[in-house]
Amino acid sequence: MDERIIKYYHGELNEEEKKVLLEEVDHVPELRSCMIEYQQLHCLLNLQEAVADQKLGKEKYKSFKQLTDRQRWKSLVLHWSKYAAIWIVSILASWGIAYYSHPVQPDIIAFNQELYVPAGQRAELTLPDGTKVWLNASSKLTYPSVFTDERRVSLSGEGYFVVAPNKDVPFIVSTPTVDVKALGTEFNVSCYPSVGNVEVFLQKGAIKTYFPDEETNGVVMSPGQCIVQSGRKLDLKEMDAESLLWREGLYTFKKQKLGKIIEKLELYYDVKINVANPKILDYEYVGKFRQRDGILTILQVIQKIHKFEIERNEELNQFTLF
Incomplete structure (x- = not known):
């Protein structure tokens, strides 16, 4: 394995080193195969909490590489998928990697890929153009293996984007109701289908949020601003930047109010939480939880401050508070 491939996916190469590597990938089939293999593995490993530690991620790769000498690739993918609990559709990891350094040739076919992150997990991946994406629990990202005249991805759930700059090819995140266009910036998009609206928070740079049929009437946002789409309206509101700590596994x-917290917990952990006593919904809470704590532990911690009872139905994957 070429050490540069590992450094590429961990952001340790400068622009010139990236360009040289990607040019070689385009002309050396063996190097391209290694890069495709590592990109697939990178998606799988980044579902695990410990992968936030880059050094540990590399150690996991070495262990994985040792296994490849003893087992067929198909068996390994099934093995890692079992523990990572991830569904990757069309995992073919892009002949278009080299697009980052030069235009796509007409005879290259772009394949749509999907990355789905199940409840209680999160994932990180690097798109063919170098854009980094973090996906929250119960989220799905659809993207092409090769970007052409535009860099468009589709999101369902929640994602944080650090967009690779390219003033000639805009980056667009499509949701069921609005689009978000950027030329190189950092922003968060939350569009869980069950919520019924979309929230866009801008961390750095500038982006434009708009309805696909009314781009000219879109809203250009400034850092720190948050837009909430409700129906055909785009409203500005305040948002605490700490809510973006989900990227680090913190909620x-x-x-x-507990009612709002319950809504988010249902999304993040794919459970149903019934409330028998309506007064519980008005309780307010301040705190942080680790994603890996799990839904039951989180409810039990809140229970110590606001007294209520918890009843669990494992068969139906439901909780009742009363």
Whole structure:
């Protein structure tokens, strides 16, 4: 394995080194195969909490590489998928990697790929253009293996994007209701289908949020701003940047009512939480939880501050608070 491939996916190469590597990938089939293999593995490993530690991620790769000498690739993919709990459709990891350094040739076919992150997990991946994406629990990202005249991806759930700059090819995140266009910036998009609206938060740079049929009437956002789409309206609101700590496996709540917290927990852990006593919904809570704590532990911690009873139905994957 060429050490540069590992450094590429961990952001340790400068622009010139990236360009040289990607040019070689385009002309050396063996190197391209290694890069495709590592990109697939990178998606799988980044579902695990420990992969936030890059050094440990590399150690996991070495262990994985040792296994490839003893087992067929298909068996390994099944093995890792079992523990990572991820569904990757069309995992073919892109002949278009080289697009980052030069235009796509007409005879290259782009394949749509999907990365789905199940409840209680999160994932990180690098798109063919170098854009980094973090996906929250119960989220799905659809993207092409090769970007052409535009860099468009589709999101269902929640994702944080660090867009690779390219003033000539805009980057667009499509949701069921609105589009978000950027030329190189960092922003968060939350569009869980069950919520019924879309929230867009801008961390750095500038982006434009608009309805696909009314781009000219879109809203250009500034850092720190948040837009909430409701029906055909785009409203500005305040948002706590700490809510973006989900990328690090932390769920943060600041003086939020338990009713709102419950809505998010249902999304993140794919469970149903019934509330028998309506008064519980008005309780306010301030705190942080680790994603890996799990839904039951989180409810039990809140229970110590606001007294209520918890009843669990494992068969139906439901909780009742009363």
